[in-house]
Amino acid sequence: MDIEPLNCLLPQGKDKVALMILNQPLSSMECIKILWQKAVIKVCVDGGANRLHDLAGSERERFIPDFISGDLDSAFPTVLEFYKNKGSDIIHTPDQDYTDFTKSTQLLLGKLLEKKEQVDIILAVGGLGGRFDQIMASIETLCHMQTADAPPIIVIQQNSLACLLLPGSHTLSVNTGIEKGWCGLIPIDGSCDHVTTSGLKWNLVDQRLQFGVLVSTSNTLDGSGIVHVTTDAPLLWTMGLKNAV
Numbered sequence: 104m105d106i107e108p109l110n111c112l113l114p115q116g117k118d119k120v121a122l123m124i125l126n127q128p129l130s131s132m133e134c135i136k137i138l139w140q141k142a143v144i145k146v147c148v149d150g151g152a153n154r155l156h157d158l159a160g161s162e163r164e165r166f167i168p169d170f171i172s173g174d175l176d177s178a179f180p181t182v183l184e185f186y187k188n189k190g191s192d193i194i195h196t197p198d199q200d201y202t203d204f205t206k207s208t209q210l211l212l213g214k215l216l217e218k219k220e221q222v223d224i225i226l227a228v229g230g231l232g233g234r235f236d237q238i239m240a241s242i243e244t245l246c247h248m249q250t251a252d253a254p255p256i257i258v259i260q261q262n263s264l265a266c267l268l269l270p271g272s273h274t275l276s277v278n279t280g281i282e283k284g285w286c287g288l289i290p291i292d293g294s295c296d297h298v299t300t301s302g303l304k305w306n307l308v309d310q311r312l313q314f315g316v317l318v319s320t321s322n323t324l325d326g327s328g329i330v331h332v333t334t335d336a337p338l339l340w341t342m343g344l345k346n347a348v
């Protein structure tokens with residue numbers, strides 16, 4: 104698969120995006136504005152609605168999500184009322200076996216199918232900070248979405264990005280100018296027995312990545328602007344970005 108992980112953050116980037124706002128601090132309204140313009144559907148996940156409401160301030164009427172979903176134990180009633188009156192669907196998903204992020208992603212995929220709308224990526228803002236169980240749960244959400252026909256999900260918070268590479272070969276374009284340089288390949292689903300890369304300072308040649316054996320953290324882009332990764336099992340790609348989202 105060809106992926107341009109940071110394309111969606113560029114004002115000129117052409118990616119069609121489905122935007123999800125999770126319940127974590129947002130840094131930049133400028134960035135939300137860029138994403139909003141590219142997004143064909145916008146979702147706030149439970150307390151993510153509070154984050155958007157706060158950040159948008161006096162401009163909030165221009166940033167109305169299509170729906171807000173979750174068990175709704177974090178979104179403030181006044182915030183839900185505000186968005187409901189402005190036309191957002193409020194979708195209560197009380198199931199307590201799956202996180203609000205997982206349930207909302209499934210709802211989002213259903214809505215895209217219903218609207219016969221295709222997106223290049225699902226971009227979730229948040230998910231990599233705050234509670235450690237929630238960070239791990241975000242990675243687990245990515246594992247739920249491992250179907251060939253689902254768009255890739257990219258999770259971005261502050262200066263970090265994560266996405267899951269499915270078994271196969273991947274070309275990542277990392278030449279937008281907003282890459283920070285650090286990156287990692289993390290075998291989150293057992294072992295990846297055959298991993299080969301190029302474009303990194305520490306490349307792998309048909310090597311095994313596994314916790315307790317070898318995990319590629321604190322790796323670095325080599326400056327060529329392209330990273331190739333071939334893996335026989337799901338592998339998490341993570342990288343840094345210069346501007347906090």
Ligand SMILES: Cc1ncc(C[n+]2csc(CCOP(=O)(O)OP(=O)(O)O)c2C)c(N)n1
Nearest residue numbers: 149173174176177198199200201202203204
């Ligand atoms: C084995 C097991 N462990 C834990 C849970 C509890 N659990 C898993 S997902 C979930 C919902 C989490 O909701 P979310 O709003 O995403 O997170 P919160 O901020 O409420 O913790 C809960 C309660 C469970 N159902 N099963």
Ligand SMILES: O=c1ccn([C@@H]2O[C@H](COP(=O)(O)O)[C@@H](O)[C@H]2O)c(=O)[nH]1
Nearest residue numbers: 125126149150177203204230233234237
């Ligand atoms: O510490 C956290 C808390 C939450 N998240 C993400 O946001 C959604 C919604 O959270 P609520 O607490 O239900 O409002 C949650 O499913 C996580 O994906 C997080 O990343 N870190």
